[in-house]
Amino acid sequence: MVVKKMLIILVMAFFTAPPPAKVILFYGDSLTAGNGLSVDDAFPALIQRKLTADGKAVKVINAGLSGETSAGGLARLDWVLRQPVDILVLELGANDGLRGLPLDQTEKNLQAIIDKMKAKNPAVKIIVAGMMVPPNMGPDYTTKFQKIFPDLAKKNKAALIPFLLQDVAGNEKLNNPDGIHPNVEGHKIVAKNVLKILEPLL
Incomplete structure (x- = not known):
């Protein structure tokens, strides 16, 4: 009788347990990293807090690296993929453009990143x-x-954010003195831009 009750409790716990958190990987450059700000003020952290407050079981990973190019992102991807990823937000290429790198190479690198992600998890949403x-x-x-x-x-x-810095780029009130990287208020708007596309995937 005791064993039966324990089995019932275990079965009920299994079916009532909260779903495992979806891992959202933000893979990018200084925009993702939150250049000039605390990582807690960068848009990935803002998204984590918003989704958690909304009752979504998510784990956000900020894998942004200042100065990163598409080639650099491809080179370090294997290290990042040591953990499972459910959703990839790919934010790379801006530094390629600012340096005037060959466009075909940028596209090739970004495609290779996507291919590696899909090879690791065919069900990954991008x-x-x-x-x-x-x-x-x-x-x-x-x-x-x-x-x-x-x-x-x-x-x-894949889903597309038409322009990550929509309503932020070019507005000096929403950017750091360098005129390139969003400030705290700018990152709040970037978070909204991303959430419009991200939330339907959850």
């Missing part, structure tokens, strides 16, 4: 963060650069 570069790079380069991200999203059936 969000591609769209980026832009300043017009001083020339109209041909800037147009082709901007096109990389929607093309990648379409090719890989």
Whole structure:
């Protein structure tokens, strides 16, 4: 009788246990890392707090690295993938554009990152963060650069954030003195931009 009761308790615990937290990997450069800010003020941390407050079981990992290029991101991916990932938010390529690196190489690197993620977990959901570069790079380069991200999203059936810095870029009140990296208030808006695309995937 005692054994039967214990079995019933175990079965009930199994079916009533909360679902395991979904792991959301933010993989990017200084924008993800929160350059010039505490990591707690960067948009991935803001997203963690918002989703947790909404009762979502998630674990956010901020794998942003200042100065990171798409090639650098590809090179360190194996180390990052030592843990399972359910959703990848891919925010890389901006430094490639600012350095005027070959666009075909940037796209190739980003695709390789996506391929590695899918090989590790075929069920992974992917969000591609769209980026832009300043017009001083020339109209041909800037147009082709901007096109990389929607093309990648379409090719890989991934979700797309049209422009990560929408309503933030170019606004000095929302950026650090360097005019490139969002400040605390800017990161709040970036978090909203990301959540619009991320929340439906949860």
